[in-house]
Amino acid sequence: MYDEPDTFIGQRVRQIRARRGISQQVLADRSGLSRSVIAKYEAGLRPVDSRRTLLALAQALGCTLGDLTGSDDRIDPSTSAFHRTVPAIETALWTQGNLTDTRPPRTLDELSKAVEDASRLRHAGDYAALGPLLSDLLTDAYRLADGGSAQAWDLLATAAYGVSSALRQRGYDALAWTAVQESERAAAHADSLAPLAAAQYLKSQILTARPGALTAALMVANGTADRLTPDASTRGELETVGMARLQAGFTKTLAGGDAQPHLDEAAELAGRLSDSQPGRSTARNRTFGPANVALWQLSSAIERREPAVALRIAETLDPGNLPSGVRHAQFFVEVGRAHAMKRDHRAALHALLRGEHAAPQHVRGLAPVRELVGAMLREARRDLATGELGKLAKRVGVVPV
Template sequence: MAAGGADLVPQRDRARNMWLVSAIEGARMGGEDRYIGQQVLAIRMRRGITQRVLADRVGLSRGAIAKYENGERPVDSRRTLLDLAAALGVTIGDLTGHEQDRMDRSTAGFHSVVPDLETVLWTRGNVTDTRLPRMLDELTADSCQATKLRNDCDYAALGPMLVPMLTDAYRHVRDTDSEQAWDVLGTVAYGVASALRARGYHSLAWTAAQEVGRAADRIGSPAQYAAAAFSQGQIMLSRPGALPAALATTMGVASKIAADVRTVGEIENYGMLHLQASIVVATMGVDPEPHLTEAAEQAGRLASAMPNTSVARNESFGLANVALWRMSAAMERREPGEVLGLAPTLSPDDLPNEGRRAQYFVEIGKAHAMRKNHRESLYALLRAEHAAPQHVRTMPPVRELVGHMMRTAKRDLTTGDLGKLAQRIGVVPA
């Protein structure tokens, strides 16, 4: 190493780094494939630190960092991604984000309404709007339809519904201040938060989740408290250093409401808190089984639960979804054999929506990729894409795996379905 300190890039790395930086610029111009390691390299170079320093900060070997940066190894774990982002002082989005996602024609309708959603949230619905607001019952029915679209990851159809729904919910709260109006507002705001988070608008999603919490405080609803905490936990799961806070938020609310959980909606939202906690602790390297067991026990209560007193539901929750989260937790712990062993015990037809079915196949694809079974991984990812194309085509883990396979798989695979998938998700130029 050259004299002058650990943060100087070694001479022997410079030629290769210059080539890789050139490749990054080529990727930005549409001439190369893209992967997380390119961003890691670019940010590391801007910071002026060596691979060794970055490796020490992350707790990996220098060779591992080199393989991430030159594309020999995909960044296929949330924990590694969080550690890299923390070590570089950036967000996960800085490493995974592709600005052209928001120019994608299939989801342009969603992205185009985000500025108006921001205005409605900032003003709490006090905006210029001459429409007559829908009645609360009609608004509740529309929110159920929006939930289905969101769960099926049809963001193009969902986007145009969100601004008028949220505006009308705020109007009813202002006009009546009734518990029913607040309950509907909490449910609509939760849907807005979930959709915004899924499309990468984390800060605005947090604002919407806070509105769910405000509704919960107004009516004292356990289901709404759980929905707000689940949404906030999901957002924090994407932030380096926020895992302890994500766990404290979800489990703090779970402990607070546990004794009052009786209705179907309360059990669903409470159970989702434990599923969220299972992923957080798995990412932290802790056994997720206690949370998965608790979630399964709650799912078993649904058949005999009391009728709902709130419109806050999470119909994705159930025994099949618990099994899927068990697969996801195993994947977070880098246990591909466990994932592939669990997969045959769960039929995708038993999962409640297209988003969950897509996740099932993504987990299988990730597990096969970890075992270098590229053809099986491709088939699973194609099935995931078929279930929820708008979602799967912008998932960072999918992009990372497809890009890695394009660089390492046999030519007969890369020139066929894999190459076409790589073009559809934007890993390589069409």
Template sequence: MDADRFIGQQVRVIRARRGISQQVLADRTGLSRGAIAKYESGERPIDSRRTLLALAAALDVTIGDLTGHEQDRLDPATAGFHVAVPELETVLWARGNVTDTAPPRSLDELTALTDTATRLRNDCDYARLGPMLAPLLTDAYRRVRDADPGSVDRAWDVLSAVTYGVASALRARGYYALAWTAAQESQRAATQTGGVAPVAAAAFSQGQIMLSRPGALPAALSTTIDTAEQLSAEVRTVGEIETYGMLHLQGSIVAATLGADPEPYLLEAAEQADRLPDARPSTSVTRNESFGPANVTLWRMSAAMEQRDPGKVLALASTVSAADLPNDGRRAQYFVETGRAYAMQRNYRDSLYALLRAEHVAPQHVRTMAPVRELVGHMMRTARRNLTTGDLGRLAQRVGVVPT
């Protein structure tokens, strides 16, 4: 296990470079010196976003500095996405004013392609999604520039939906700075439309990106919840309820990470999910079809996991099945949260089975998730030999904990 990789190793390396003792790091984070020692030795996994953010802030680094692995962007399964990022960056910087001699697709065609891209993103099929994004974004910008008065509002609505999807995909693959640029473009387009769903989606995207930065949690909470309060009186259609409800789900996980009570936000999200069957059809391209009662339960599981309550996570998991969730990304998250909860109870065999099911559902996503890598590495250090040489050992290779 000399080649084993875990977050605590990087904490130790950066702490040493900074000339900081374990006690000083403990004082800065509010953790005990013993906990720091266990994290650095790999005896205890860093399985909480709150702890990870506290360590990153104390060491003055980003979460990616602690969790990132160079092989993430060299994974052959997602190479198609990463190869497409430079072109996507150019399109965002130039707002679509790039060399492109092909005639732009119609708004109807762009709407259909946006739906396809959304399905691929929700199913975490980044290899197929990546090459679609730059041409889709370019044409969306061109339609805004060339729109006649009768189609300009619709063109801005399409651009808002496309940039929201681009921001979500970039964030999921670790391109946080570029994702922020896309989220700002989504907000700009949403302002032009004035629609509830585009405005809510842009705020949700910004809140998610800020959740990755130490010190930005208060801003992440205010961005999402303040926007929700501003929009609450206007929420009527399916798409508006979906995007508004997701703001409250985002608020719940930020609150849990801050050590506050996530329940008020979860209750509001649940009430909005109950409104969906009787709501009017959407008027905007922007949607978040992941939202619904089952997804609210999944976010309850994530909040309970952040509160380090594995019993509650597993109790909630028993009330919903993966089949109830709307896409592969959400199904994979269900199994990841279940696996993390089992591991917190030291039930490593059931934890491994849950993680294997998550990987089977959405391999491109799960194999690069920092919580999965951290947990698998911890199990490799503590599990019985028959597990490390079997399914667990092979999973450890696939997620990059140990070399193949």
């Protein structure tokens, strides 16, 4: 066993439950879980490795997912540059770009390139480089859109979407919601349905992190996909509507339903990409395609706690077909979770290390990774705990550096 204390979700469950003055049995009754399972979570004998279980516990305790996962710890020093810029991003959103700024304004072409550069950093998971760019990017986008063309509004919609996505990944859900509302508002002035589909997809993602909001999250994603699919024709439109369909499927899984019809429809949209035209909108989701559909199938299998099914899907999926960065990392994280469910900790560690290599800032900030590494650490033999697993535990913030 590792000698230093670690942190895990069950500890926070126990602390919040004690502050609420309720017993394990009352929590079990409220969450639909068994008392024995809750006891194992609190003792660190079993990791909380399901989003559905997290939501049930958070709703029963009357807290947020962040309260349970510790997502507000801002653990990784390498992303401190992002966190320092959040107040400026917040100000840009609250003022809609109407703030003191003596920089020369960017042209539409310059802004388009800046939006593309920011998107590339976000997909790579380089939040430290991305964060300092976002407040100026938003400010310029607001100023060009004010009384401007449909192209300017399209750029604002894409910029605000990227800001919202980055904020959500770093644990700022409330501010991410503000940003995605701005993206949705701007999308109404654009001449493509792609920015609207992208904004609705992200709204659904944010809602899935709120206890009690799964019905709303499913309604947003499913309604968007149903409404926009018939008119989707350009590459960007197919990509963004396809992501909304994937989100509908995953939300259905979280709600305990069958995701397969949604995944099948997403696969059909992915099959149309090769014959589509690029379109004029800057709203894209280049991660969407057949390989990404398979990745979401893998994630759904993990959420259903079917590790053997997940690993069979993983065998059919070449990670080289996924975009480098965050999506590449997600593949290895999900494979690691599947191996951990089968209690193959060496294989799980190997997969997590590959995921960390693909997008270190992103993976080190993931609550499921911290929970999994902590659980593995508590069960590991000393040679494993003092080697790569112990080093990874320090990098993800499970134990003190």
